Amino acid sequence: MKRKLKSHVRILAVKPRAGYMDTVYTQFVLVELGNGQRAYVFDGAFEGYMLCTPEMIGKTKKIVLVMLVNYLAKVEVRAVSISPDPSRPSLDTDGCIDEIIIPDDPSDAERWHDAIVDFGVGKVLIEIDKKYFPLQLKEGDYVHFNGRVDLRGIE
Numbered sequence: 001m002k003r004k005l006k007s008h009v010r011i012l013a014v015k016p017r018a019g020y021m022d023t024v025y026t027q028f029v030l031v032e033l034g035n036g037q038r039a040y041v042f043d044g045a046f047e048g049y050m051l052c053t054p055e056m057i058g059k060t061k062k063i064v065l066v067m068l069v070n071y072l073a074k075v076e077v078r079a080v081s082i083s084p085d086p087s088r089p090s091l092d093t094d095g096c097i098d099e100i101i102i103p104d105d106p107s108d109a110e111r112w113h114d115a116i117v118d119f120g121v122g123k124v125l126i127e128i129d130k131k132y133f134p135l136q137l138k139e140g141d142y143v144h145f146n147g148r149v150d151l152r153g154i155e
Contacts, residue, residue: 007122064153
């Protein structure tokens with residue numbers, strides 16, 4: 001699945017956030033997308049360590065993004081775009097659903113499923129919890145959503 005989510009970005013900066021006793025545990029990573037837009041993404045030691053290192057600044061990398069959705073709506077307008085928050089890792093996004101991923105465990109499938117959403121210059125994985133099930137989202141639907149965007153892979 002991560003292969004389907006890779007987006008090319010240029011790493012511009014890392015900004016330490018939470019830390020304790022000279023150890024940084026979370027950071028914001030400033031990236032430049034293919035269209036020149038800049039956005040912060042949250043890097044929070046998901047794999048036990050932060051994924052982006054200072055040595056990556058100035059380099060083009062392939063990243064995987066996951067969004068913690070605050071708001072999700074199905075829309076009729078066929079638009080793909082993002083509006084980054086300039087101060088934190090938050091995106092206001094319009095995109096097209098490429099794929100719906102239903103969990104194998106039936107009890108999980110009753111509570112949530114994932115969707116890969118193409119926003120024009122990249123893709124993001126979003127979790128759709130059961131409160132959004134009435135939208136009956138499917139591949140090819142256009143959606144508007146916002147929330148915190150997390151870095152989940154980098155190479």
